[in-house]
Amino acid sequence: MGLLTTGWVVAATVCVSLALVQFLIWLQRRQEHEYLLFSLTALAAAGVAVAEIRMSQAGSVSDFVAGFKLANYCLAGLFVSLAWFIVVYSGTRKRLLAWISTVAWSIGAVLNIFRPLGLSLSEISGLEQEQTFWGEPYIVATAQVDASKFLGDVGVVAVLLLAFQTALNAWRAGRRHRAVFLAAIGLFMGLALVHTSLVDLGLLASPYLISYTFVAIVLVISYELARQVAAAASLSERVRAEEERWRSLLEGVELLVARIRSDGTIDFANPFFRSISGFVSGELVGRHIRCLL
Numbered sequence: 001m002g003l004l005t006t007g008w009v010v011a012a013t014v015c016v017s018l019a020l021v022q023f024l025i026w027l028q029r030r031q032e033h034e035y036l037l038f039s040l041t042a043l044a045a046a047g048v049a050v051a052e053i054r055m056s057q058a059g060s061v062s063d064f065v066a067g068f069k070l071a072n073y074c075l076a077g078l079f080v081s082l083a084w085f086i087v088v089y090s091g092t093r094k095r096l097l098a099w100i101s102t103v104a105w106s107i108g109a110v111l112n113i114f115r116p117l118g119l120s121l122s123e124i125s126g127l128e129q130e131q132t133f134w135g136e137p138y139i140v141a142t143a144q145v146d147a148s149k150f151l152g153d154v155g156v157v158a159v160l161l162l163a164f165q166t167a168l169n170a171w172r173a174g175r176r177h178r179a180v181f182l183a184a185i186g187l188f189m190g191l192a193l194v195h196t197s198l199v200d201l202g203l204l205a206s207p208y209l210i211s212y213t214f215v216a217i218v219l220v221i222s223y224e225l226a227r228q229v230a231a232a233a234s235l236s237e238r239v240r241a242e243e244e245r246w247r248s249l250l251e252g253v254e255l256l257v258a259r260i261r262s263d264g265t266i267d268f269a270n271p272f273f274r275s276i277s278g279f280v281s282g283e284l285v286g287r288h289i290r291c292l293l
Contacts, residue, residue, distance in 0.1 A: 002136035004056065008049040011215045015046035018222045025225070034088045038221050040081035045214035047074030052211050056138040061124050064141050069118040075152065076105040076112075078214065082185075083159045085221070090166035090182060097162040104155035111148055120149035160189045181224050188216045264288050 019042035026035035051074060054067030083098040112119040123144040131137050163186030171179035192213035256276060259268040269277075269284040277284070 003134065004132055004136050004138060005053055008053045008056075008211055011211050012046040012049040014215060015042040015049070015218050018218055019043045019046070022222065022225060034085055035225060037081050037085035037088060038218075038225060041078055041085060041221070042218045044074045044078035044081060045211070045218050047071075048078065048214060049211040050074075055141075058127060058139045058141075061127060061141070064127060064139065065117055065124070068121065068141075069112055072112045072119045072152075073109060076109040076155070079155050079159050080105050082217070083162055086159070086162050086166055086182065086185065090170060090178070092166050092169065094165070097158045097165065101155040101158035101162070104151045104158065108148070108151040108155065111151070115148070117143075120145055120152060122146035156189070156193055160186055160193065163189060181220065184220050185217055188213045188220070258284075260289055264290070 019039040022035045022042070023039040026032065026039065029035060048071055051067045051071035054070065055064050058064035058067060080102050083101045086092075087095055087098050108119045115121075117124060121143050125142045125144075127139050127141055129137050130140055163182050167179045167182035167186060170176075170182060192210045195213075196210055255270075256273045257268075257270040258266055258273050261267050266284050266287050266289060269279075274284060
């Protein structure tokens with residue numbers, strides 16, 4: 001297995017592992033949908049890497065087309081889930097770009113099913129073997145691109161603009177860390193788009209390096225979500241410490257302290273309150289305040 005293939009295998013493995021970790025976190029925090037959306041993004045990125053391996057080692061046109069179609073499905077899933085991850089994470093109410101990407105990739109996925117060569121290709125005249133600069137061979141197709149490629153381009157550009165739009169809004173709101181994070185997503189997406197376009201125009205040699213930029217996006221997002229989990233755990237620990245400190249204070253102070261629910265029942269009474277009222281521990285909780293009055 002050559003260096004190029006090894007890189008794709010590592011990329012797929014990393015993405016699947018991080019997707020599983022964040023999915024398990026989402027199972028514990030169901031109300032925070034960014035973890036689920038990230039899991040879908042990472043799984044789709046892994047699928048793109050697997051598709052790259054299949055295309056680079058294709059023994060026939062049909063093998064290449066199968067890998068190409070798989071790549072299109074995974075790209076659709078990746079950009080749609082990434083778009084909505086950005087929406088949920090940033091909290092933006094401007095969702096037009098996310099919907100544009102979703103609609104474009106949804107139409108593209110449907111075309112990918114029914115078109116013989118998948119989305120964006122109208123003809124494949126043959127397969128050729130090329131080599132990387134370190135001498136590793138891989139397969140590329142001599143193909144004719146058609147107008148349906150426009151759908152994928154629209155879907156990618158919409159997510160790219162969404163990332164930078166939300167980053168700018170976060171920066172203006174003084175949320176600098178969040179702005180840098182969103183801008184980093186946009187930057188890696190921009191690099192992937194530029195490199196892919198240059199390869200398509202023949203200005204750079206293939207293969208595409210889009211899988212590696214997706215891994216970079218996955219790593220950046222995973223780090224940010226892990227940071228959020230750590231921060232939430234730290235905050236929870238501080239809250240528990242403060243609650244314990246106040247409970248200790250209320251338990252020891254010689255003042256009448258009680259907490260009353262909205263329906264008039266007693267929820268808490270400190271020892272001094274119980275000693276003055278004549279009730280023992282546990283007898284007050286659940287009683288109505290009228291029993292004291």
